[in-house]
Amino acid sequence: MRAYWAMLLAGFRRQATYRLAAVSGLATNAFFGVVRTAIFLALYREQALVGGLDVRDALTYVWVLEALFGVIFVTWIWETAESVRSGDFVVELLRPGDPYLRLLVFDLGRTLNLLAVRAVPALWLASLLLPLRLPASAGGLALLAASGVLAAVVGFQLRFLYCAAAFWTPDYRAVWMLALPLIWLASGFMIPVEYFPAPLRLLAEAGPLSALLTAPVRVATGRAAGAALLVQLTWVALLGAVGRLVLTVASRRLVVHGG
Amino acid sequence: MPAMIEVEGLRKRFRTRRGPVEAVAGIDFRVEAGEFVGYAGPNGAGKSTTVKMMSGILLPSGGRVVVDGLVPFQQRKRLARRIGVVFGQRSQLWWDLPLADSFDLVRHLYRLPAASWRRRLDELTGLLDLGPLLPRPVRTLSLGQRMRAELAAAVLPAPGILFLDEPTIGLDIEAKAAVRGFLRHLNAADRTTIILTTHDLEDITELCGRLIIIDHGLIVYDGTIDDLHTAYGSTRMLVVDLADPATVLTTGPDWAGAQVVRAQGHRRWVRFARDGISAAQLVALILADHQVLDLSIVEPDIEDVIRRIYRGETRPPGQGR
Amino acid sequence: MAEGLLVYLRLAAAAVRANARRPVFLAARTLASGTIVAAEVAGMVLLLDRFGTVGGWRAAEVVLLAGLAFASQGLALTLGTRLEADDLSLLVRKGTFDQVLTRPVSPLGWIVASYVDTRYLGRLLAGVGAVVWAGARAGVEWTPGRVGLAALAVTCAAAIVFGVLLLSAAFTFLTVQGSEATNVLVYGGTYLTSYPMQIYGSALRLLFLWVVPLGLAIYVPALGVLGRQGPPGVPASLAWLTAPAAAAFLAAGGLAWRGGVRRYVGAGS
Numbered sequence: 001m002r003a004y005w006a007m008l009l010a011g012f013r014r015q016a017t018y019r020l021a022a023v024s025g026l027a028t029n030a031f032f033g034v035v036r037t038a039i040f041l042a043l044y045r046e047q048a049l050v051g052g053l054d055v056r057d058a059l060t061y062v063w064v065l066e067a068l069f070g071v072i073f074v075t076w077i078w079e080t081a082e083s084v085r086s087g088d089f090v091v092e093l094l095r096p097g098d099p100y101l102r103l104l105v106f107d108l109g110r111t112l113n114l115l116a117v118r119a120v121p122a123l124w125l126a127s128l129l130l131p132l133r134l135p136a137s138a139g140g141l142a143l144l145a146a147s148g149v150l151a152a153v154v155g156f157q158l159r160f161l162y163c164a165a166a167f168w169t170p171d172y173r174a175v176w177m178l179a180l181p182l183i184w185l186a187s188g189f190m191i192p193v194e195y196f197p198a199p200l201r202l203l204a205e206a207g208p209l210s211a212l213l214t215a216p217v218r219v220a221t222g223r224a225a226g227a228a229l230l231v232q233l234t235w236v237a238l239l240g241a242v243g244r245l246v247l248t249v250a251s252r253r254l255v256v257h258g259g
Numbered sequence: 260m261p262a263m264i265e266v267e268g269l270r271k272r273f274r275t276r277r278g279p280v281e282a283v284a285g286i287d288f289r290v291e292a293g294e295f296v297g298y299a300g301p302n303g304a305g306k307s308t309t310v311k312m313m314s315g316i317l318l319p320s321g322g323r324v325v326v327d328g329l330v331p332f333q334q335r336k337r338l339a340r341r342i343g344v345v346f347g348q349r350s351q352l353w354w355d356l357p358l359a360d361s362f363d364l365v366r367h368l369y370r371l372p373a374a375s376w377r378r379r380l381d382e383l384t385g386l387l388d389l390g391p392l393l394p395r396p397v398r399t400l401s402l403g404q405r406m407r408a409e410l411a412a413a414v415l416p417a418p419g420i421l422f423l424d425e426p427t428i429g430l431d432i433e434a435k436a437a438v439r440g441f442l443r444h445l446n447a448a449d450r451t452t453i454i455l456t457t458h459d460l461e462d463i464t465e466l467c468g469r470l471i472i473i474d475h476g477l478i479v480y481d482g483t484i485d486d487l488h489t490a491y492g493s494t495r496m497l498v499v500d501l502a503d504p505a506t507v508l509t510t511g512p513d514w515a516g517a518q519v520v521r522a523q524g525h526r527r528w529v530r531f532a533r534d535g536i537s538a539a540q541l542v543a544l545i546l547a548d549h550q551v552l553d554l555s556i557v558e559p560d561i562e563d564v565i566r567r568i569y570r571g572e573t574r575p576p577g578q579g580r
Numbered sequence: 581m582a583e584g585l586l587v588y589l590r591l592a593a594a595a596v597r598a599n600a601r602r603p604v605f606l607a608a609r610t611l612a613s614g615t616i617v618a619a620e621v622a623g624m625v626l627l628l629d630r631f632g633t634v635g636g637w638r639a640a641e642v643v644l645l646a647g648l649a650f651a652s653q654g655l656a657l658t659l660g661t662r663l664e665a666d667d668l669s670l671l672v673r674k675g676t677f678d679q680v681l682t683r684p685v686s687p688l689g690w691i692v693a694s695y696v697d698t699r700y701l702g703r704l705l706a707g708v709g710a711v712v713w714a715g716a717r718a719g720v721e722w723t724p725g726r727v728g729l730a731a732l733a734v735t736c737a738a739a740i741v742f743g744v745l746l747l748s749a750a751f752t753f754l755t756v757q758g759s760e761a762t763n764v765l766v767y768g769g770t771y772l773t774s775y776p777m778q779i780y781g782s783a784l785r786l787l788f789l790w791v792v793p794l795g796l797a798i799y800v801p802a803l804g805v806l807g808r809q810g811p812p813g814v815p816a817s818l819a820w821l822t823a824p825a826a827a828a829f830l831a832a833g834g835l836a837w838r839g840g841v842r843r844y845v846g847a848g849s
Contacts, residue, residue: 024760042779043631177612181619190623316681318846339684355598
């Protein structure tokens with residue numbers, strides 16, 4: 001147990017060394033947040049309520065998006081895949097303990113750092129300047145934080161499954177690159193899922209992508225927060241099981257075929 | 260007659276987090292056209308900094324450097340046409356394309372007339388045995404093959420000066436021999452001035468007529484290999500097999516300090532100083548009194564001398580500061 | 581001079597040949613680059629479908645802006661993607677930039693030519709496609725004048741984005757590590773100019789019309805194409821300023837680059 005705690009701290013500290021990147025990342029988030037805010041303010045001058053969301057919901061969406069963007073679409077997306085291709089990954093399999101859990105925990109340490117250093121300050125500052133809809137109680141804020149952490153975990157799990165393609169083919173990037181824009185759109189990282197026409201909206205809400213952003217936004221605005229958290233927990237469990245299975249199959253393949 | 264390379268009071272100061280560091284603290288030397296100079300020194304001594312200043316990619320903090328009549332950092336592009344640079348670890352070739360394409364691009368880059376380029380390329384292809392490699396992508400070549408190709412590409416424009424940085428690193432014996440043979444030819448036949456920065460002391464002893472050693476930004480030695488041995492009191496070893504293993508080799512006053520340092524069975528090892536007695540004289544002395552089956556002479560390894568210099572020992576008077 | 585240019589063309593040709601050796605990978609990357617535009621446009625259309633208009637502009641008109649913005653970004657990145665912070669700092673740290681300096685060519689010319697990235701042509705094409713689609717939807721009559729305005733927008737905005745990349749490169753030489761922050765102006769700028777400028781507050785308008793004149797290069801010519809009048813201070817007739825503003829900004833970027841290289845040569849690595 002202590003080993004995993006140490007891994008978490010190691011991940012946290014590792015991310016902390018990228019100080020300049022943290023500042024740049026914050027600047028990027030701030031800029032896009034400001035531009036998106038302007039766009040939504042202009043849009044909501046035409047209509048008061050769209051897809052069940054009012055302007056306050058939309059602004060909250062914008063700033064939760066900015067808070068979580070760097071946490072989900074991390075700069076080290078390809079690390080696992082690259083270590084698989086280079087052969088370094090074998091070391092992970094030789095160590096005692098659960099490799100999947102270890103990878104998850106280390107990644108979580110890093111994303112927790114991002115949440116603490118980028119996400120929280122950005123969201124907090126925006127809440128001071130704009131009429132966001134955030135939980136007023138300490139309990140509500142705690143749930144929001146939990147939702148953010150769960151989103152980070154699901155993010156890792158999905159990234160892992162994508163990197164797992166590297167176990168089978170050297171062209172893992174090609175697949176991801178084509179799918180990435182669609183993932184951005186489908187997970188609500190371009191426009192809120194609530195704006196989608198009914199059939200697309202159901203599709204988007206049903207998949208694991210909704211756990212990344214749609215769920216935390218709902219926990220923040222209080223619209224179906226409980227259901228959102230449940231969705232996240234369900235996907236953490238499901239994706240965890242699938243991920244573990246994939247890793248087992250992949251490791252066996254690695255051992256049989258070599259690096 | 261102006262020299263090919265003139266360096267006078269050259270300095271380079273870097274600003275690091277720990278404060279200003281003088282990587283090159285005032286060095287002077289002249290290299291005449293056609294010389295083959297080895298440039299050695301421990302890591303961080305200032306070797307690559309000096310080469311960078313000579314090739315124009317680094318601005319000196321003080322002093323003067325002139326290469327082939329040009330001031331490097333002021334006339335970088337003009338100088339670039341007259342020098343060749345080869346980095347041991349990094350490639351200047353076009354990685355994914357056939358080797359022939361790289362040579363073609365060099366032609367256009369240096370604006371070489373087609374006929375003379377073709378002639379030179381054929382010559383280099385022959386000398387370095389590049390024929391079968393021409394259609395292959397550079398990334399498929401072995402390190403030895405790639406290094407031969409790098410050399411060809413670097414000297415294709417027939418530069419007057421060639422700067423080499425660790426060209427034999429990681430190469431097997433055969434590849435090293437090929438590279439050294441080519442460099443020797445280049446220096447002898449084309450009179451190309453060559454500055455060879457290296458840790459490989461065999462490179463130095465095999466190729467360089469002159470050795471400059473830099474340490475902590477200052478030159479601690481500048482002269483020939485032979486003078487190096489003399490200056491640092493290197494000794495040679497005479498190994499002699501005597502007919503009678505019971506013989507005791509006694510040294511006399513005319514042995515000039517030569518000593519028997521080891522005896523095993525028939526074999527005796529006699530250490531003698533260069534400036535004391537010549538090998539011929541020593542052999543004559545031994546043959547006069549004893550029956551000898553066989554003998555050989557072991558030359559000193561400059562590695563030992565270099566190591567001592569790097570450690571800061573036995574600095575001869577008048578050399579360096 | 582012309583023969584000097586030929587060298588860079590040959591270097592670029594070599595780069596393209598090298599890329600073409602993995603055609604499937606290249607095709608995938610080019611397609612992916614275009615898919616980003618398609619996704620953004622889809623999002624935009626879905627958005628405006630719900631709201632009707634933004635700042636008084638209909639969906640097709642906004643997509644026209646986005647098409648111009650992405651096309652120019654694609655053009656600029658095809659030439660200058662290696663100047664971005666991460667890529668350039670890697671070049672410097674590996675010592676490749678030193679090698680470039682030992683060649684008898686301009687280092688900028690070498691980097692641009694040798695690292696031409698054809699996958700961003702996907703973005704250029706997708707952007708142009710979006711402009712064509714939007715023009716049809718918005719009922720634009722493509723007179724030679726209007727086509728000229730669109731071309732003006734794309735080339736001038738591309739020049740400005742390239743100027744930003746040069747500024748970013750100069751900053752990378754200064755800090756060695758480089759900074760993601762300069763990417764904000766490139767990617768954020770494209771995103772911002774995809775929407776009509778009148779919706780933004782005075783600070784953003786000031787920045788993107790007069791300092792980094794991306795808005796000027798995209799928005800004003802678009803006004804001409806769509807037959808619209810801009811807000812006070814930004815009339816459609818301002819289109820004449822687009823080219824000079826882009827040239828001035830590009831020149832500033834060039835100066836910054838020269839300063840950056842000079843500092844690099846002075847400071848070493």
